Amino acid sequence: MEVASEPTRVQSLAQAGLSQVPPQYIQPPQNRPNHPSSSSNVPSISLFGLDPTRRDSVRASIAEACRDWGAFHVTDHGVPATLVRDIKRVGLTFFNDCPVPEKLRYACDPSSAASEGYGSRMLEKDDTVLDWRDYFDHHTLPLTRRNPTRWPDFPPDYRRVVTEYSDRIALLARELLGLISESLGLKTQRLEEAVGGFYQNITISYYPPCPQPELTLGLQAHSDFGAITLLVQDEVGGLEVLKDNDWVPVKPLGGDAVVVLLADQTEIMTNGQYKSSQHRAITNSNRPRLSVATFHDPAKTVKVSPASELISQSTPPLYREVVYGDYVSSWYTKGPEGKRNIDALLSPPFSFPNFALTLHSCDSRELDTFLLHTFTS
Ligand SMILES: O=C(O)CCC(=O)C(=O)O
Numbered sequence: 001m002e003v004a005s006e007p008t009r010v011q012s013l014a015q016a017g018l019s020q021v022p023p024q025y026i027q028p029p030q031n032r033p034n035h036p037s038s039s040s041n042v043p044s045i046s047l048f049g050l051d052p053t054r055r056d057s058v059r060a061s062i063a064e065a066c067r068d069w070g071a072f073h074v075t076d077h078g079v080p081a082t083l084v085r086d087i088k089r090v091g092l093t094f095f096n097d098c099p100v101p102e103k104l105r106y107a108c109d110p111s112s113a114a115s116e117g118y119g120s121r122m123l124e125k126d127d128t129v130l131d132w133r134d135y136f137d138h139h140t141l142p143l144t145r146r147n148p149t150r151w152p153d154f155p156p157d158y159r160r161v162v163t164e165y166s167d168r169i170a171l172l173a174r175e176l177l178g179l180i181s182e183s184l185g186l187k188t189q190r191l192e193e194a195v196g197g198f199y200q201n202i203t204i205s206y207y208p209p210c211p212q213p214e215l216t217l218g219l220q221a222h223s224d225f226g227a228i229t230l231l232v233q234d235e236v237g238g239l240e241v242l243k244d245n246d247w248v249p250v251k252p253l254g255g256d257a258v259v260v261l262l263a264d265q266t267e268i269m270t271n272g273q274y275k276s277s278q279h280r281a282i283t284n285s286n287r288p289r290l291s292v293a294t295f296h297d298p299a300k301t302v303k304v305s306p307a308s309e310l311i312s313q314s315t316p317p318l319y320r321e322v323v324y325g326d327y328v329s330s331w332y333t334k335g336p337e338g339k340r341n342i343d344a345l346l347s348p349p350f351s352f353p354n355f356a357l358t359l360h361s362c363d364s365r366e367l368d369t370f371l372l373h374t375f376t377s
């Protein structure tokens with residue numbers, strides 16, 4: 001049996017003082033970060049005082065942000081600013097002050113996808129360009145998956161803070177799915193019921209300074225595969241979202257601000273009315289950066305499909321039903337490559353005029369997917 005070897009830790013490379021990044025980290029020219037042309041930022045929505053009148057206007061802002069961006073900031077959301085600050089503090093203390101050999105006590109299993117713990121490589125494929133990132137992944141919900149003894153105990157309040165943060169941020173995810181449902185004219189609980197009890201993971205990402213940020217990515221372009229991701233970042237910044245084919249930096253707002261990223265299952269459930277956000281992280285040469293992404297996903301056995309209330313003769317289902325576990329397996333074996341995985345679920349067109357239109361407007365990869373679906377379904 002082949003035993004997977006321990007991956008190189010990016011922090012160790014950064015501490016070695018290299019002047020050039022090793023070749024495995026160099027992105028092909030088309031994926032390298034170019035200088036962002038946009039000075040805009042994602043919309044920011046305050047959830048303060050949600051009485052019925054405020055709720056109407058917040059719903060409208062959410063609808064616009066979800067349609068135009070698939071990403072937005074929320075503030076005044078009920079997760080205490082001290083807890084948001086604490087989760088960043090414990091993460092940064094672990095990465096900055098705990099020696100690598102000590103961190104390796106928590107190393108995740110490099111041979112199994114999405115295993116809990118301290119890691120550096122998300123994908124097992126040998127041909128992927130590597131991300132300039134180390135991370136710690138925590139399995140936090142349902143409670144049967146949560147075992148804080150598998151998490152660092154340095155700093156001493158690490159486990160308490162992650163536990164509290166997990167519980168509070170799940171409440172916010174629920175509230176946001178409710179507002180997103182309402183913003184589409186669905187009953188408040190609709191999306192939450194379709195997702196079922198949350199499978200929640202918290203990934204703390206640490207991006208060490210990189211000697212050649214113009215050649216690398218901290219995290220390659222992808223959309224998250226679950227339902228909704230809530231992310232906090234430090235003041236360094238580096239998250240970018242794709243908007244109208246431009247990479248737009250998500251500028252840190254500080255305070256209690258949380259970035260909401262719609263993920264693929266929400267795109268499917270909303271039948272494409274809301275798109276999942278394609279995003280990536282860039283690096284810089286002088287300051288380490290930290291982010292905390294909390295993923296809220298369905299259980300692996302849940303079947304996800306467009307909500308029937310959103311389907312009519314004029315709005316046929318755009319995506320085929322998928323068992324969530326199959327979707328995740330495909331993501332890990334093929335790699336994210338932007339939004340390739342969700343593209344593969346697009347339903348074939350239904351009539352000849354659509355067929356002609358689709359062929360006219362798709363690139364060669366979409367054409368492969370299209371032909372495959374047309375002739376195998
Ligand atoms: O570090 C970031 O800002 C992005 C993290 C992210 O997208 C992820 O972990 O899926």
Ligand SMILES: [Fe+2]
Pocket residue numbers: 222223224229279293
């Ligand atoms: Fe992500």
